[in-house]
Amino acid sequence: MTAIDELRATPVRTTPTDEERRVALRGMKRLATSLLLVAAVVFAVSFALQDQVPWLAYVRAAAEGAMVGALADWFAVTALFRYPLGLRIPHTAIIPNRKDEIGATLGAFVEDEFLSDEVVVGKLRSIGISARLGEWLSRPENAERLTAEASVAARGVMTLLGDDDVEDVIEKLARRHLFEPEWGPAIGRMGERLVAANQQRAAVDALFEKAEEWLEAHPESIGGIVSGRMPRWMPDFVEKFVDERAHKEVLAFVRAVREDPAHPMRETIDRYLADLANDLQHDPLMIGRLEQLKVDLLESPRVREFAGEVWTSVKDTLETALDDPDSELRQGFRSAVVEVGIRLSTDAELAAKVDEWVTDAAAYVVRNYRHEIAGVITETVERWDPKETTEKLELQVGRDLQFIRINGTVVGALAGLAIYTVATGIRSLM
Structure with missing residues (x-):
């Protein structure tokens, strides 16, 4: 047992x-x-x-x-x-x-005899807090109960939080961490690493694949551009021939680039991306242009709208997950609680560390606030x-x-x- x-x-x-x-x-x-x-x-x-x-x-x-x-x-x-x-x-x-004297004496007695370091620390070390807590938490019904109570508390906290205040915090965080640092050097360094590792190839493949699909679905797109520049006296069959020919050539070029990993166009794109990454890090003109873009974006009302949309989305998602006992959030929390309980009840080393932490924390509280704790008794009796x-x-x-x-x-x-x-x-x- x-x-x-x-x-x-x-x-x-x-x-x-x-x-x-x-x-x-x-x-x-x-x-x-x-x-x-x-x-x-x-x-x-x-x-x-x-x-x-x-x-x-x-x-x-x-x-x-x-x-x-x-x-x-x-x-x-x-x-x-x-x-x-x-x-x-x-x-x-x-x-x-002598009510007040009795209250003061009782408070002093509790402070000296019950809130001493030896009594509190000795009691905490003797009861095995981690083992008992671990056994309680490892039971699924207790984990479910704790999860339900935590969900109620979380919903209460979200209710107390004002939407405007949270949006202000999100906006300030976005400004501080996204807009205050220079974008150019950071983006350039990241782009340089991606190009050096050929990570851009996947994006280039996706780009030409989409281009091929679009050209196949819209044959008139290229034709209209070419025939629109020809003289008006040109016969219709000539324009049609030119349009079809132009579409086939463009489509064949895109298909060739997509199928050939060593195509010159790919090498040109790689060199362009490498030069762009270098300019973003070292070219003052390029860095200045990107910083101006950042300033324009920062002054846009979309930043505030973005903060509101982020909070609304997060809040709605959390509320839905907290209300649903079968949501992934609550299931994950329950599993985590049970796992923590099992570890506390089976891992002697971890349990010893937790016991020591709890004991030290309690000893610190008692050592520094024992007079205030015992004073509650004295003040309560005085108010009676x-x-x-x-x-x-x-x-x-x-x-x-x-x-x-x-x-x-x-x-x-x-x-x-x-x-x-x-x-x-x-x-x-x-």
């Missing part, structure tokens, strides 16, 4: 509600008060009849001690929370009168109303304090009986 299974198999203890605590407190108060009343009745009866029935003197002594113990402990318990019988006796109603504070604390510990009254009644009875017995024994010996 794994650590996670053991945790699941452990019965969960439910914390009583305030109403349940209040009912239990009232029951214990009634029990403690009932014992006091019983002791008082027993004392009254035994006191009245002890002359006729001598052994009742022992009962009276026990009942008398029980009443004294019960009253003393009632006073002590009541003095913690309020003034006994409404009398403002010194050192009573301790909690409402004294009456509210008294009720909260009494609900938490009042039921257990009533046992003090019950024990005081029992112990008082035994003490009273013992004292009377010893005193009577000494008196009989004298």
Whole structure:
């Protein structure tokens, strides 16, 4: 059985509600008060009849001690929370009168005893955070749950983001990273590498292939250009012949260039591209022309429109993917979560590194912010109303304090009986 299974198999203890605590407190108060009343009745009866029935003197002594113990402990318990019988006796109603001091003391106690480096680091190292987290994440149902929660959070973030603000960011990033650097040298260096590696051949092949397809589909295109320049008195059959001949020659030339990797036209194109790449890097005139083109593009409203189109497209795509449980985005995230969980639970070295990182991070937070963390307790208690504070604390510990009254009644009875017995024994010996 794994650590996670053991945790699941452990019965969960439910914390009583305030109403349940209040009912239990009232029951214990009634029990403690009932014992006091019983002791008082027993004392009254035994006191009245002890002359006729001598052994009742022992009962009276026990009942008398029980009443004294019960009253003393009632006073002590009541003095913690309020003034006994409404009398403002010194050192009573301790909690409402010293609420702020109690909060400060509690905060200092938590800071010194619970938020020390030794306690926090020792606890984190002992529980094996990575192993437990890894086992939890490796379960598909948990990965699905985490993915769903992350999707909801992501949609919430996207809702909070203003479209105009995001478009401004995209535009600024585009200006900074796309438009501020010089285009010429960068494009020239990239073109030089492509030509040196003959990477331009694929583009040239595609260009002549498309040209051949277009010429085959539009035979009139070349013919119209040639026959349109001939004299008007030229017979139609001559123009038609010339047009067909021109189209065939151009088509044959394009086909020859496409089929022959060593065609002179290809070599001419390669030399042109190499010269162009060199000019883009070293020719000030060419660099200046490209920079002017960049400035014209930068001043165009299309830059802002581009930013808006990019964000709209990204936002729509993300929203659709986040809403669809079967989208590639969510499936990828689920798979990543499960993979991380498996690695954390099986890779001891990785788990140790994560544990160490978490421990160091927690120790840093505790070391630098322990006073602020403990201060939350002090500030919270200070904001409480004294009456509210008294009720909260009494609900938490009042039921257990009533046992003090019950024990005081029992112990008082035994003490009273013992004292009377010893005193009577000494008196009989004298």
